[in-house]
Amino acid sequence: MPEQPVTVAVSTVIFGLREHDGEQALHLPLVQRVREPHLGRWALPGGPLRADESLRDAARRNLADTTGLNPAHLEQLYTFGAVDRGAADRVVSVVYWALVRTEEAALTRDDPHVAWYPAHALPPLAFDHEEIVGWAVKRLKAKLEYTHLSHALLPDEFTLGQLREVHEAILGRRLDPANFRRRVEATGTVAPTGAHQAGVRHRPPALYRSTAREELLT
Amino acid sequence: MPEQPVTVAVSTVIFGLREHDGEQALHLPLVQRVREPHLGRWALPGGPLRADESLRDAARRNLADTTGLNPAHLEQLYTFGAVDRGAADRVVSVVYWALVRTEEAALTRDDPHVAWYPAHALPPLAFDHEEIVGWAVKRLKAKLEYTHLSHALLPDEFTLGQLREVHEAILGRRLDPANFRRRVEATGTVAPTGAHQAGVRHRPPALYRSTAREELLT
Structure with missing residues (x-):
């Protein structure tokens, strides 16, 4: 056999x-x-x-x-x-x-x-x-x-706060908002859309889109 | 069937x-x-x-x-x-x-x-x-x-020139010797043995050993 x-x-x-x-x-x-x-x-x-x-x-x-x-x-x-x-x-x-x-x-x-x-x-x-x-x-x-993998988890337009929350959820720890913003902006992988988050009255955060997402699609 | x-x-x-x-x-x-x-x-x-x-x-x-x-x-x-x-x-x-x-x-x-x-x-x-x-x-x-993978290709004691030749052979291009030496020394993954290459009469190059090899053994 x-x-x-x-x-x-x-x-x-x-x-x-x-x-x-x-x-x-x-x-x-x-x-x-x-x-x-x-x-x-x-x-x-x-x-x-x-x-x-x-x-x-x-x-x-x-x-x-x-x-x-x-x-x-x-x-x-x-x-x-x-x-x-x-x-x-x-x-x-x-x-x-x-x-x-x-x-x-x-x-x-x-x-x-x-x-x-x-x-x-x-x-x-x-x-x-x-x-x-x-x-x-x-x-x-x-x-x-x-990598810019975290963008794959977000909708087409997102705030940097939402992006940070994705990183925090995956890493299981808090990240400093100002440091995170500087680090992300330095990568040049996100661009402001010019629009701001709806439904927020006082200083609504700016919306961004990923400029790196295309290379993620598989 | x-x-x-x-x-x-x-x-x-x-x-x-x-x-x-x-x-x-x-x-x-x-x-x-x-x-x-x-x-x-x-x-x-x-x-x-x-x-x-x-x-x-x-x-x-x-x-x-x-x-x-x-x-x-x-x-x-x-x-x-x-x-x-x-x-x-x-x-x-x-x-x-x-x-x-x-x-x-x-x-x-x-x-x-x-x-x-x-x-x-x-x-x-x-x-x-x-x-x-x-x-x-x-x-x-x-x-x-x-990584320090290149160390795995060398004998226990080697010159920085030999290490550079390994990198050159894998990458298929020449590397600047002085830059390479600085970059490797900065990683802290090699240590001089105190000895020098045998058989070289004029300024024999120093021999090094890997301090990172153990993590490579699998």
Whole structure:
């Protein structure tokens, strides 16, 4: 008999910002398992790679099936292939990570087996998915430092305060507003639209748009 | 009948410095294919993942089988999984890249189907391996800028001139010696041993050792 084959799965860590305790916080949607092993546990959206789809297409399918959302950013994270990852078969998981825009992440679907959790307060996860989420959060934080990835989470026009809140939500700490403003303006990746935030009476903050977003679209 | 399964392969881009036209140049060992498809073409060392080995162990096996060498650095590059990559089956390739020390890369084995080629003058490669090598070279050059990876290619004691030659070989261009020296000394990742290069009579250059190498060992 031939050796049992290795199965390829694709899983996706989907990041979005949602309210938690009255503040924006980094969240990800999880799927509750409806079969063994790990029946009832929460897991990353994913499943076996189909013979007729690329890895990236499979990651996009994870997004479509779980949240119905379009990614503002989608990127391969790492491939996990330890010999025993907790499944009955040998599974090699190619993991992608995605960002969805804040206004999309706020939407919910009527599916009791899908729920968004704050990245800092996850339930126990199936398989090695806690380790995988840890890698993805680390990569996201690192990329925040040297890319304009945070723009992908915002609407087309945003205030510098909103941009700072995105950074604060991902980094999990407060940033000094004046320093943040100087640092962002120095990068030349945002430009004022000339308009100001509606609904604010006293000194409404200026609106900006990203001049770097196009290179993010994938 | 069940759908044809996806096969997982692990391939490794192995970098070392060897002489080419009287200068150090970035090289990689290739393996000549002894079966169809692409019979006779050169390809990256690799093969199917075995059920009882991790991805990393498979990459180490590629190194051992091809060159018999120990990597000074070994890291996952990317997983390639387009639907048609030129094989009869659907193959998903998890690709690693490795660095071997210069003194080891100089060794040759008596195997007519293994040969080292300069990275800038490769023969036509099988499958999508040219694209894969392109990615690996790009990653190596990028990492050179913000890590101490170049130390991994050198013996325990080296001159700053030798370190510069490693950078020049990888980047494929000359670097100003005085600027390079200042930049390296500013990083604090090398320390003088107190000794000088043997066999040089007039002002023999100082020998250094890496103070950053330990974090490279993997």
